[in-house]
Amino acid sequence: xxxxxxxxxxxxxxxxxxxxxxxxxxxxxxxxxxxxxxxxxxxxxxxxxxxxxxxxxxxxxxxxxxxxxxxxxxxxxxxxxxxxxxxxxxxxxxxxxxxxxxxxxxxxxxxxxxxxxxxxxxxxxxxxxxxxxxxxxxxxxxxxxxxxxxxxxxxxxxxxxxxxxxxxxxxxxxxxxxxxxxxxxxxxxxxxxxxxxxxxxxxxxxxxxxxxxxxxxxxxxxxxxxxxxxxxxxxxxxxxxxxxxxxxxxxxxxxxxxxxxxxxxxxxxxxxxxxxxxxxxxxxxxx
Amino acid sequence: xxxxxxxxxxxxxxxxxxxxxxxxxxxxxxxxxxxxxxxxxxxxxxxxxxxxxxxxxxxxxxxxxxxxxxxxxxxxxxxxxxxxxxxxxxxxxxxxxxxxxxxxxxxxxxxxxxxxxxxxxxxxxxxxxxxxxxxxxxxxxxxxxxxxxxxxxxxxxxxxxxxxxxxxxxxxxxxxxxxxxxxxxxxxxxxxxxxxxxxxxxxxxxxxxxxxxxxxxxxxxxxxxxxxxxxxxxxxxxxxxxxxxxxxxxxxxxxxxxxxxxxxxxxxxxxxxxxxxxxxxxxxxxxxxxxxxxxxxxxxxxxxxxxxxxxxxxxxxxxxxxxxxxxxxxxxxxxxxxxxxxxxxxxxxxxxxxxxxxxxxxxxxxxxxxxxxxxxxxxxxxxxxxxxxxxxxxxxxxxxxxxxxxxxxxxxxxxxxxxxxxxxxxxxxxxxxxxxxxxxxxxxxxxxxxxxxxxxxxxxxxxxxxxxxxxxxxxxxxxxxxxxxxxxxxxxxxxxxxxxxxxxxxxxxxxxxxxxxxxxxxxxxxxxxxxxxxxxxxxxxxxxxxxxxxxxxxxxxxxxxxxxxxxxxxxxxxxxx
Numbered sequence: 072x073x074x075x076x077x078x079x080x081x082x083x084x085x086x087x088x089x090x091x092x093x094x095x096x097x098x099x100x101x102x103x104x105x106x107x108x109x110x111x112x113x114x115x116x117x118x119x120x121x122x123x124x125x126x127x128x129x130x131x132x133x134x135x136x137x138x139x140x141x142x143x144x145x146x147x148x149x150x151x152x153x154x155x156x157x158x159x160x161x162x163x164x165x166x167x168x169x170x171x172x173x174x175x176x177x178x179x180x181x182x183x184x185x186x187x188x189x190x191x192x193x194x195x196x197x198x199x200x201x202x203x204x205x206x207x208x209x210x211x212x213x214x215x216x217x218x219x220x221x222x223x224x225x226x227x228x229x230x231x232x233x234x235x236x237x238x239x240x241x242x243x244x245x246x247x248x249x250x251x252x253x254x255x256x257x258x259x260x261x262x263x264x265x266x267x268x269x270x271x272x273x274x275x276x277x278x279x280x281x282x283x284x285x286x287x288x289x290x291x292x293x294x295x296x297x298x299x300x301x302x303x304x305x306x307x308x309x310x311x312x313x314x315x316x317x318x319x320x321x322x323x324x325x326x327x328x329x330x331x332x333x334x335x336x337x338x339x340x341x342x343x344x345x346x347x348x349x350x351x352x353x354x355x356x357x358x
Numbered sequence: 359x360x361x362x363x364x365x366x367x368x369x370x371x372x373x374x375x376x377x378x379x380x381x382x383x384x385x386x387x388x389x390x391x392x393x394x395x396x397x398x399x400x401x402x403x404x405x406x407x408x409x410x411x412x413x414x415x416x417x418x419x420x421x422x423x424x425x426x427x428x429x430x431x432x433x434x435x436x437x438x439x440x441x442x443x444x445x446x447x448x449x450x451x452x453x454x455x456x457x458x459x460x461x462x463x464x465x466x467x468x469x470x471x472x473x474x475x476x477x478x479x480x481x482x483x484x485x486x487x488x489x490x491x492x493x494x495x496x497x498x499x500x501x502x503x504x505x506x507x508x509x510x511x512x513x514x515x516x517x518x519x520x521x522x523x524x525x526x527x528x529x530x531x532x533x534x535x536x537x538x539x540x541x542x543x544x545x546x547x548x549x550x551x552x553x554x555x556x557x558x559x560x561x562x563x564x565x566x567x568x569x570x571x572x573x574x575x576x577x578x579x580x581x582x583x584x585x586x587x588x589x590x591x592x593x594x595x596x597x598x599x600x601x602x603x604x605x606x607x608x609x610x611x612x613x614x615x616x617x618x619x620x621x622x623x624x625x626x627x628x629x630x631x632x633x634x635x636x637x638x639x640x641x642x643x644x645x646x647x648x649x650x651x652x653x654x655x656x657x658x659x660x661x662x663x664x665x666x667x668x669x670x671x672x673x674x675x676x677x678x679x680x681x682x683x684x685x686x687x688x689x690x691x692x693x694x695x696x697x698x699x700x701x702x703x704x705x706x707x708x709x710x711x712x713x714x715x716x717x718x719x720x721x722x723x724x725x726x727x728x729x730x731x732x733x734x735x736x737x738x739x740x741x742x743x744x745x746x747x748x749x750x751x752x753x754x755x756x757x758x759x760x761x762x763x764x765x766x767x768x769x770x771x772x773x774x775x776x777x778x779x780x781x782x783x784x785x786x787x788x789x790x791x792x793x794x795x796x797x798x799x800x801x802x803x804x805x806x807x808x809x810x811x812x813x814x815x816x817x818x819x820x821x822x823x824x825x826x827x828x829x830x831x832x833x834x835x836x837x838x839x840x841x842x843x844x845x846x847x848x849x850x851x852x853x854x855x856x857x858x859x860x861x862x863x864x865x866x867x868x869x870x871x872x873x874x875x876x877x878x879x880x881x882x883x884x885x886x887x888x889x890x891x892x893x894x895x896x897x898x899x900x901x902x903x904x905x906x907x908x909x910x911x912x913x914x915x916x917x918x919x920x921x922x923x924x925x926x927x928x929x930x931x932x933x934x935x
Contacts, residue, residue, distance in 0.1 A: 079786065082786065082787075109773070110768070110773070113620075113767050115616075125775075126786060131768075131773055131774045131775065132773070132774075132775035132777070133619055134776070134777040134778055134779065135612065135778050136612065136639070136642050139612040139639070142604075142608070142609040142612035142613050143612050143613065143615065145613060145616070146576065146602075146613035146614070146619075146620070146624075147617070147619060147620040147767075148620075149613075149617065150574055150617045150620035150621060150622035151620045151622075151767065153768060154768055171605055171609075172605065175609070179602070328601075329594055329595045331600075332595070337621060337768065338573045338574065338598075338620070339620070339621025339622065339742075339766055339769065341598055342740070343571045343740050344596075345739070347596060347597065348565075348568060348569055349737065351568070351593065351596075352569075352732070352737075353555065355557055355565075356383075356386075356387070356554075356556065357379075357383035357386070357508060358379040358556055358558065
């Protein structure tokens with residue numbers, strides 16, 4: 072199916088079978104179904120295979136530095152709240168190099184969506200452990216197996232009271248699209264951790280493995296219950312999928328920033344009040 | 359005598375800062391020219407700090423640090439020792455409290471007894487600074503209305519009780535001060551001066567940021583840059599500025615670049631250690647051709663170094679920071695007026711040429727205040743350089759001057775695609791080395807480089823002193839007014855100084871001007887001669903080591919030491935003749 076977000080697909084540099092392919096397709100469909108316009112959407116990324124996604128989708132693009140996508144995305148939204156801002160990057164970029172940017176942006180609650188292509192491995196650098204790699208996984212660097220605990224982004228995001236916390240498996244297109252749509256529609260910081268297999272370097276966490284090691288949360292599950300969400304967040308034998316936590320009562324960064332209290336326009340549309348400046352300078356008669 | 363130097367010394371927490379702000383303010387309102395600077399330890403309580411107030415007659419501008427102390431007010435038993443190297447038996451009067459300081463050690467000095475300790479018991483420990491302000495006001499016979507007027511401005515919001523306690527302490531001091539046997543030299547007052555404005559470097563930097571049209575600041579607090587963030591934050595409501603205290607400097611610079619991308623004007627304000635973390639982001643700005651203004655407030659390093667002291671040792675850092683090759687401009691203002699002008703220029707230049715522009719300040723400039731006339735504070739105006747895009751928009755279109763029109767997302771029908779990878783005209787990632795990479799390097803480095811090279815320095819190189827000079831003193835950044843005063847004092851028929859407010863790229867007239875001198879002396883606040891090397895590299899001017907005055911102990915240059923250094927060379931020259 073073609074969409075208004077189609078762009079430059081002939082340039083795609085992903086391996087055949089990569090989880091990024093269905094993710095890209097599902098994201099484009101979700102945005103179309105939400106009525107989003109490429110002209111009003113900014114795709115931000117860091118560096119990595121996942122971070123190439125903005126190259127292949129129509130819209131504005133900021134392909135920045137490894138780990139720094141969230142800082143950039145927060146500032147774009149803070150400068151122009153009228154734009155839809157979506158970050159796509161991998162587990163290494165967002166949980167590793169950019170780990171503290173993730174924590175600190177959750178606390179600010181900018182109205183952005185962060186889609187983590189979590190394949191539990193470093194793809195672009197060819198197969199080293201990532202923060203989410205399971206304990207014991209052997210790689211060319213972790214020769215005797217991973218000894219770190221696996222990073223648990225869902226538990227961290229719930230603990231930080233993120234506005235929207237979710238996890239999906241890209242092999243389940245229907246559920247993934249539903250959660251993408253809810254995440255982009257959510258007013259506030261939305262995290263979507265996507266199990267997104269790397270077919271070249273992760274021979275452990277395959278499509279089949281994810282299917283066997285996850286389950287969908289049922290209809291009765293209430294994501295606004297924080298204690299329950301935390302219980303779900305620490306389940307790691309079989310990972311729960313869906314919207315795990317949401318707090319709809321939070322103000323966004325812009326809603327609580329004084330620069331937008333009276334004037335809702337994007338910053339670029341505003342002009343310096345030269346008269347007020349002159350008065351301020353003239354008022355400096357004393358220290 | 360037409361200028362006087364007062365130094366107050368005490369512990370952190372005693373309110374020395376308040377004395378400084380109070381005294382420069384009310385002395386200026388009275389019609390004197392004023393100057394203040396401070397040196398302090400990196401601690402919130404204790405230690406030993408001092409502040410210098412220079413008072414000039416209504417006719418004499420005072421704008422530089424001097425070592426000489428005419429009137430010393432020690433507020434702690436160790437205070438005199440702290441500035442012993444600066445006082446003289448002949449010229450310094452000390453307001454001494456025998457209950458605080460053992461006067462036996464200072465019998466040869468002109469000591470005037472003032473009972474700070476006794477009064478302190480009476481008015482409360484917290485108010486010793488207000489008492490000292492009272493004493494000084496009494497000595498200078500500043501009209502009580504003036505003192506009360508300023509007291510109200512400062513304490514109005516703190517309630518009647520705070521106001522009256524402070525007033526009480528101040529009043530007691532005033533009574534004591536009036537009776538102090540210290541003859542204030544007769545100095546003319548000037549009502550024009552009374553109406554002038556009074557600014558320190560921090561506030562001026564903040565005003566420049568606002569005047570530059572900045573509407574986004576994300577910064578992590580670090581001395582001596584923090585004051586800028588504070589000032590801008592305090593005016594953020596009035597001017598609609600988004601303020602974000604960043605989680606670290608890496609985030610701060612990435613946010614600044616993100617904000618510029620979305621059409622805001624942003625600044626990354628920090629000190630050396632913080633800027634070291636920003637170098638990756640600086641390189642990003644170079645690659646994606648983002649405008650960026652960086653305030654690098656220098657302090658001595660390496661590492662944590664001396665957090666509250668001054669230095670000019672991050673020139674090389676600013677010059678060479680960032681992996682890969684890209685252009686930058688570095689301003690190093692030497693005065694309050696230059697600072698205000700250059701920050702505004704930095705925003706317009708960064709916007710137009712899509713490059714990082716640095717403002718190099720330092721603790722001395724940031725913590726220095728003096729009065730300036732409104733005419734000296736030039737408002738430049740905001741020249742936005744972004745364009746409305748068409749549907750066929752290419753962010754990195756090849757152009758003759760190397761500058762591709764910069765669109766912003768949401769304005770127009772085009773797409774703004776920027777990429778930290780090497781990219782083509784549309785911003786697509788590319789590894790087409792022979793064609794696209796070569797053309798992009800030509801655009802970013804050569805074409806844009808030529809365009810930038812044609813720019814005039816906002817403040818032309820202007821020699822001060824003799825027009826017939828054969829000895830030329832070169833300085834840059836915050837030492838300007840110190841060197842200028844030294845040269846004016848020496849008033850030698852063959853002596854002049856020149857200040858570089860733009861240190862990179864060097865102003866075009868650099869070589870021709872410097873070649874006019876037989877002898878070049880250079881003064882800078884580092885130990886390796888960073889600007890000396892820059893002059894050699896980019897202007898082919900060689901200055902022998904014996905003609906350098908390098909200082910890196912964390913103190914600012916004083917007028918006296920600069921005069922001494924120049925005099926030594928004037929003597930040598932005399933011998934040669």
